[in-house]
Structures are given as C-alpha cells and as structure tokens.
Amino acid sequence: MLSIKNLNSYYGRSHVLQGISLEVPAGKITSILGRNGTGKTTFLKTLMALTDRSTGAVVLDGQDISSAQTHQRARAGIAYVPQGREIIPDFTVRENILMGSFARADRKHVVPELVGELFPYLVENFDRQGGLLSGGQQQQLAIARALATGPKLLLLDEPNEGIQPSIVEEIERAIVRLNRELGMTVILVEQNIAFAREASDHFAMMEKGRIVAQGPIPALTDDLVHRHMTV
Amino acid sequence: MFDVIFIGLSLSSILLLVALGLAITYGAMGVINMAHGEMVMIGAYVAVLSSIWLGANFLLAIPIAFVVTALFGLVIERLVVRRLYGRLLDTLLATWGISILIQQAVRLEFGLTFFGIHIDGLGPGLQNVTVPSYLQGTVSVAGLEFNGYRAFIIGVTLALTALTWFILYRTSAGVQVRAIIRNPKMAAACGIDVKRVNALTFAFGSGLAGVAGVMMSGFKTVFPDMGATMVVDGFMVVVTGGVGSIFGTILSSGLLGEINALVAIGTNDIIARAVVFAVVIGVILFKPNGLFSYKGR
Ligand SMILES: Nc1ncnc2c1ncn2[C@@H]1O[C@H](COP(=O)(O)OP(=O)(O)OP(=O)(O)O)[C@@H](O)[C@H]1O
Ligand SMILES: [Mg+2]
Numbered sequence: 001m002l003s004i005k006n007l008n009s010y011y012g013r014s015h016v017l018q019g020i021s022l023e024v025p026a027g028k029i030t031s032i033l034g035r036n037g038t039g040k041t042t043f044l045k046t047l048m049a050l051t052d053r054s055t056g057a058v059v060l061d062g063q064d065i066s067s068a069q070t071h072q073r074a075r076a077g078i079a080y081v082p083q084g085r086e087i088i089p090d091f092t093v094r095e096n097i098l099m100g101s102f103a104r105a106d107r108k109h110v111v112p113e114l115v116g117e118l119f120p121y122l123v124e125n126f127d128r129q130g131g132l133l134s135g136g137q138q139q140q141l142a143i144a145r146a147l148a149t150g151p152k153l154l155l156l157d158e159p160n161e162g163i164q165p166s167i168v169e170e171i172e173r174a175i176v177r178l179n180r181e182l183g184m185t186v187i188l189v190e191q192n193i194a195f196a197r198e199a200s201d202h203f204a205m206m207e208k209g210r211i212v213a214q215g216p217i218p219a220l221t222d223d224l225v226h227r228h229m230t231v
Numbered sequence: 232m233f234d235v236i237f238i239g240l241s242l243s244s245i246l247l248l249v250a251l252g253l254a255i256t257y258g259a260m261g262v263i264n265m266a267h268g269e270m271v272m273i274g275a276y277v278a279v280l281s282s283i284w285l286g287a288n289f290l291l292a293i294p295i296a297f298v299v300t301a302l303f304g305l306v307i308e309r310l311v312v313r314r315l316y317g318r319l320l321d322t323l324l325a326t327w328g329i330s331i332l333i334q335q336a337v338r339l340e341f342g343l344t345f346f347g348i349h350i351d352g353l354g355p356g357l358q359n360v361t362v363p364s365y366l367q368g369t370v371s372v373a374g375l376e377f378n379g380y381r382a383f384i385i386g387v388t389l390a391l392t393a394l395t396w397f398i399l400y401r402t403s404a405g406v407q408v409r410a411i412i413r414n415p416k417m418a419a420a421c422g423i424d425v426k427r428v429n430a431l432t433f434a435f436g437s438g439l440a441g442v443a444g445v446m447m448s449g450f451k452t453v454f455p456d457m458g459a460t461m462v463v464d465g466f467m468v469v470v471t472g473g474v475g476s477i478f479g480t481i482l483s484s485g486l487l488g489e490i491n492a493l494v495a496i497g498t499n500d501i502i503a504r505a506v507v508f509a510v511v512i513g514v515i516l517f518k519p520n521g522l523f524s525y526k527g528r
Contacts, residue, residue: 048420050416050419050420069419070416070420070425071419071420071421071422071423071424071425074419074420074421074422079420080420082420086414086416086417088410088413088414088417090413091409091410091413095406098406099406099410099417099418099421100421100422102407102421102422102423103421109403145421149421149422
C-alpha cells in the first residue's frame, strides 16, 4: 500500500526524521508509537509534505509520490487528521466536512453517508460553527473531513488526546469499523498502548526520529514498551 | 452635513476597492504587495489611454482596467511573489522594486522615449480624464442633492463588494480562499491547490485596485506616482479593520473615509490625513489586531 524508504525530514536546519523505512500493508492498521517529541507527528506531516523539506522515497499503490505537493498527495488518496484537529472554527460543521471534498477525484461536494452513520451528532448539527463543538466532537469533525476526501489511506495523529472518555470510545469504535468493515488502511499515532494493541495489526516504535522496532502487533512486548515509552 | 457624509462615502469606496484586494492577499498569503498602488495607477492610465486611443467610453474602461490589472497581478505573482512566500521582508522589498519599475515604465513610455517616440497619454506629465456628461451634475432624490459622479463611484463599489462577498461566501472558489486564509496547511491537506488559488486571488485583488484607479481618474489628475500613497492608505484600512476580516475592511474603510472627509471640510486635506493617521495609530495601540480581527499575524 504505502512503501517508505529512507525518509528524512527537516524543519529549517533541524533534521528531525532520520532515515525512516516502513512498509504499510493495505487494509491494516499500523500504529506509530514512541515518547513525546520523537517525531511521530513529523512522520505523518512528512507523508503529507507539510514539513519544510524532506528526502527519500514514498510510493502509494505503485505511484511514486516522493516529490508530490501536499494537495497532490491528498488527491492521490492520503487523508490527514492532525494532532490538535485543526478544524476551522468559523466554518460550519458542513463547511468543515466539505473542505475535504476538494481532494475527491470527481470534485463532487458531498458529505459521505458514512459520516452520518459513524457520527450522527455532526449530521444533526450541520449548521453549527465548528468552533462551538467540544474537543471530542471536533475530533469527529476532523475525521469526517478526512473521510470526505474519499481516501485510500487515513493518517490519524493521537485522535484520543485530551478528549472526554465518553467520546473516546465512540472514536475508537469508528476507527476499528473503518478498517474492519470498509477495509480502510490506517496509520495511527497513539499513546494508549492498550488501544494500539487492540486495534492494530502492525506497529513501529520511534525514538529520536528513527524507527527502533517494528513488526506485527504481538511482537510489541511489554519490554519494548518499557524501554521506549516510559519516561 | 449630508453632503460631507456623501463625499466621505465616495472616498471610502475608493479606499475599499484598494483595500479589499490587499486584505484578501495579505490574509490568504501573508504577502504585503507594495506594487498594489501601481495597480490603481495602471487602472487610471487605462482610463486615459482607452479614451484617447480607443475613443472608448469611460464605462468601458472599467472592465478593461480590471482585466489589464488582473493580468499584471498574475504576472507579478508568478514571477516574484510565488518564489518568496513566507519571506515577508523579501516580498516587501521585491514588490517595492516592481512598483518603481512600473512607475518608470509609464514615465518613460516603456522606453520608447529613448527612441524619440511619444505615446499620447503616457509620459511624466499629468493626465486628465473627462467623465461622460450623464455622470456629471447632480441627481436629486427625496429632496437631497447627490453629486452624480460620487453616486456612481459608490454604486460601482457596492456592486463589486457584493460580487466579492458572493465569490467568497457562495462559491467553491471562495470556500478555498477562506480555507487558505484560516489554515493554509490544512487547506492543502484537503486537496486545495493553494498556489493556484493564491495566484487567482492575487489577480482578482489587483483587478479591484485597477477599477479603483478608473474611478479616481474621474476626479483626480493621473500621474505616474499616484499609486504610492494608495498602498499606504490601503494598508491602514486593512490593519485598522483587522487582518483576515473582510467585514472589518469594509467598516474601517468607511470609518477612515468619513473621518477624512469630515476633518477635511472643516480644515484642509493635510490635517485630515494627519487625523486619519492618528486614528490608525490609536487603533493599533489599543487593539493591535485591529477592530475585527480573527487572528493576528
Ligand atoms: N514546526 C517545527 N519547527 C521546528 N521543530 C519542530 C517543529 N515541530 C516539531 N519540531 C521538533 O521536532 C521533534 C519531533 O516533534 P514531533 O511533534 O514530531 O513529535 P511527536 O512524537 O509527535 O511528539 P508528541 O507525542 O508530543 O506529539 C521535536 O524535537 C520538536 O521539537
Ligand atoms: Mg505529535
């Protein structure tokens, strides 16, 4: 699905990602784990060409997108749900979702039916301003916006960070459902090991801008977690 | 008194046409285009030249000026501004250079003076445009006398502001522009071609300034440096209204135009300008993000 070879990424002069190689299999959830500040977000941003500069090869379904710009990557089928959600506060819920549709191949401005099934709250509140939603609802909105791009691959950056427990479960269920029922490929950055183990098929552990361990999820031992994640 | 308010309104209109373009380009791209005033100047010269050479009607000069200045804007964006995104000072300097270049091009008649060729309507001198008779004189409505030409300026501005509003809030292109103003990176991640939309936005803003130039040519003399003060005035409006707020830009051009007219009528233009500067400085001191800011830059 997504094949990444020797990816390096920079903010100005600081060299943050250092030679990342990873195969992301189709139809699976791959979790990216690691301490704060190791470059997980930078990894996802680099996949979207949102850092200042990057080198290395990124191939999506046989299509080399290494030098594609951000909007071209979105149109190639990668959808990004950023850490901190970044919805547009003075756009309505509908406008926020439809923003995603600029990446659709057919350019149709429609809210996918799926959004109504996964997050009925959003559909019931189409005309509310995005900024008036709670953190959890904004997270759902950011996922809905990503789904509106009609993606092959979904990048989720800590979708449960700082969200009220009642909604966490709803979002976790939605992620699992997108993958199991609809076969969506997901790269998930996650701090909650329990959820990562439950939901994902593969993992990659990062430390200081490199991948230090990767494999199928059963290979994610407590020892690995302790070594690379406890502060 | 009513008269003065009406004059203020027509000044505000010109200010608004100049400032709208700046507000959108500064809001969406964070670019300060010092050559924006030259778009006003080019618009005014389009009015001069089209009346001399095409025998064209003053009204026809409006769409011609829009197209010509929009194309100028497109070329400036492609050749210079695009390469300098995120480098505010470099853009400032480069577009200032462009503004001087354009002024000299008009003054030297695109270099033809060196060959002893003179094009009527260009050159260092002052030019005048005659407004057609049906726009002169006064119209009286409900017992009040309106200066016809000022009413015309206000009408054109209202129409163009409505058009801009419509594009921004009712079309897919407008959604893209507003998304870029709010969050360019997320806009790109949603598949919006930020560079392309920015180029078109830049062209549209330049076109509006060009129309402002045509309007100005009807009541002011036209000369190569006339744009220099316009860019300053335009930015005062944008900063006072709040970067990123179209509504703020509209209100602040109204405010500054009226203050200018009211003070000028009691005293003179120079004192009026000083008062406007004082108001702007006051606003920046007490509300650094402007009267209606969404976010500071
Ligand atoms: N815009 C930026 N400019 C410069 N350096 C940055 C920028 N964003 C992140 N960094 C640096 O890059 C490194 C990796 O940051 P990143 O945000 O990718 O980490 P992370 O693993 O996502 O952390 P967290 O778990 O806190 O979200 C950090 O050292 C950070 O300081
Ligand atoms: Mg992060």
